[in-house]
Amino acid sequence: MKKWEDMPAEEQEAVASAYGSKENYIDIYKKQEQAAAGLAETLKASGSLYSIEGSAHMKFTDIGLFVGAGFHRFIGIQGSTSAAECLAITESVTLAFFNQHLKHETGDSPESVLRQYPKLHKVKLM
Numbered sequence: 001m002k003k004w005e006d007m008p009a010e011e012q013e014a015v016a017s018a019y020g021s022k023e024n025y026i027d028i029y030k031k032q033e034q035a036a037a038g039l040a041e042t043l044k045a046s047g048s049l050y051s052i053e054g055s056a057h058m059k060f061t062d063i064g065l066f067v068g069a070g071f072h073r074f075i076g077i078q079g080s081t082s083a084a085e086c087l088a089i090t091e092s093v094t095l096a097f098f099n100q101h102l103k104h105e106t107g108d109s110p111e112s113v114l115r116q117y118p119k120l121h122k123v124k125l126m
Helices: 009-019 022-046 069-075 083-101 110-116
Strands: 050-052 120-122
Touching: 009 022, 050 083, 083 110, 110 120
Parallel strands: none
Antiparallel strands: 050 120
16 A cells, blocks of 8 residues: 555545545555554564565465466566466475474475475565
8 A cells, every 4th residue: 555645646536535535545554554564573573484586476376377467467466487386386385384383293394495496585574
């Protein structure tokens, strides 16, 4: 979401209409800002933030496997790494995380998945 002050007047008018009022938008913006700050703190504390080189936000879901390239651009599934590869990497990291933390298995850890997929990178938050 954009800050109210950073939007041109034309956009502010459209946003106020969509959200019911300027005040509603600003209230929702503040709640989203707090949620993002909380998420950032949680990720920083856990050290569990990863990125996939050549990916984009929507490639972390399976929708990229079912829609055509034109629709990929429309909904933000872009990047040089294929949707199938992003999904395979995401699945491996998720499975390793759950196996380690829920099943207390020591086999595949998220760190071992980093070695398996060169496009996977651990993000260090400051």
